[in-house]
């Protein structure tokens with residue numbers, strides 16, 4: 001399923017960097033806002049999206065580092081070691097990863113108890129190699145990625161059974177070459193990114209059906225140039241990231257049309273407020289703004305820092321911390 | 330921030346939350362759906378509405394009521410004070426914003442302390458799904474709730490119906506289909522009913538690929554449990570398929586002939602009949618599906634879902650034919666030829682059925698065949 005892209009008056013083929021910086025910096029300024037309360041449950045990820053996006057645009061110093069680090073410190077749970085999305089919420093692997101990513105960006109890992117984070121991740125691994133997202137027991141390949149990423153960035157990957165974790169991730173592969181959230185679940189570009197990312201961190205990419213998976217990923221590109229996340233779904237900017245990052249890791253970025261995708265992504269900018277939306281004409285949000293900018297960085301857009309496809313963080317920061325596996329094209 | 334909420338507003342929010350609580354307490358088992366009714370401006374009557382079995386809240390009041398309930402819950406959570414009376418605030422907050430894991434977790438604490446009962450929690454989570462049919466938190470909560478019940482006491486068919494309703498309301502509902510697969514792994518006896526259900530669903534929602542994927546899951550699982558229809562193992566589709574293009578004398582019309590055609594290396598006396606029946610049942614279904622897709626293409630034109638589904642069921646067919654031809658799967662203990670899997674090219678030239686199956690792929694999908702089959 002695709003969409004008609006109508007180029008309206010005022011649409012642009014340029015990246016509106018100034019506008020996007022403004023958008024990210026002003027995001028969440030009104031803390032009494034209803035929307036702000038509604039999204040509190042993922043605040044930590046929101047901050048990660050914002051800081052990473054600004055850093056890629058070379059403007060990280062526009063946010064207050066000190067208050068962000070104070071915020072993260074308040075979110076680490078004293079008993080489990082895990083980190084929550086916001087003070088008063090429960091810890092979860094998803095937000096623990098976001099917090100670690102922000103701290104790496106600020107070179108501030110020492111500000112929290114990293115060993116406790118390691119223990120938390122370790123405690124969530126199951127006998128079959130999979131990971132719970134938190135103590136309540138949901139299993140998902142997203143959590144395998146979070147676990148590996150957290151431990152790689154904090155240099156503690158030895159804490160988990162990587163071999164079993166890999167077997168679990170591979171057990172989620174489908175006949176079409178893709179991956180889902182658990183064994184038998186439908187292939188989904190977001191979850192493929194998590195599984196490919198996991199294998200890139202653990203240096204197990206050779207165990208993938210590389211060509212078949214890359215083929216499936218390329219079929220996500222629609223006539224509009226945009227990418228969808230599954231067959232028959234609409235194109236969406238966030239899938240530009242997930243599909244593109246996976247293809248980059250697989251060394252198959254050149255299998256899709258970069259020009260058409262670039263055009264599609266640029267059409268998703270909001271020329272008035274700044275920010276990117278899922279599709280042209282929709283409301284922008286911080287999530288799609290990072291993934292729009294991140295995808296353009298992968299496509300080699302000028303004036304953007306190079307982004308690491310596995311961690312979705314600036315390459316210069318990842319280089320200092322961990323060596324991921326990327327396949328040659 | 331609590332201080333910012335005016336006293337007047339507090340009284341109002343408490344009133345709305347209590348009213349919602351009253352409806353849920355008195356008639357939760359009757360209330361089937363919840364929704365936010367778009368009313369942009371304040372009205373001079375209660376924003377809670379109950380019409381027959383449908384509960385609604387007017388949109389204009391949501392920002393006040395949600396912020397109030399949210400703050401109250403989080404401040405309790407911070408002090409680790411979670412009295413059962415917090416439930417009415419949780420009900421309200423979750424119905425408005427089902428994505429907040431921490432709110433669901435508080436319900437879990439209360440269930441563990443037997444301050445909430447399972448039946449009502451099942452009802453509540455299904456009410457949430459009536460508002461947001463793709464709520465992953467609600468499905469996850471239900472899976473967690475089921476861990477408190479013994480398998481024999483559970484009517485899994487009810488859960489399948491819930492998934493079906495949620496999938497009907499939201500195209501490509503990932504969490505609903507995942508949940509359904511979880512149910513079927515708990516209750517494999519329901520797998521065979523999925524054959525008719527998923528065909529109906531596909532014919533009604535031709536562009537919902539999740540259902541095709543689910544049907545593929547069902548087919549593979551049926552093979553795993555060696556299922557076949559004891560009362561009617563009708564193999565008409567296979568006979569028709571293998572007989573295309575054969576001369577009258579060469580036509581296959583009985584089981585011996587079919588086995589000789591499909592597996593020329595295997596003698597019928599050595600075959601495990603249950604495995605054979607389930608294999609033939611599955612092949613028959615796959616060929617049935619290939620015909621169904623052709624029919625759908627004639628009616629609706631080309632869809633990505635058709636192409637993708639054809640690929641996966643043909644590769645499923647190839648996988649099981651390979652398994653039966655080149656391992657001792659069908660003849661355990663008798664077959665001594667080789668268990669080493671052959672190269673794809675070798676298999677292709679040796680098996681006419683595989684050849685015929687590959688011909689079923691669209692001609693414009695030729696590159697895919699060349700590379701991956």
Ligand SMILES: [Zn+2]
Pocket residue numbers: 236237238239278288
């Ligand atoms: Zn999106």
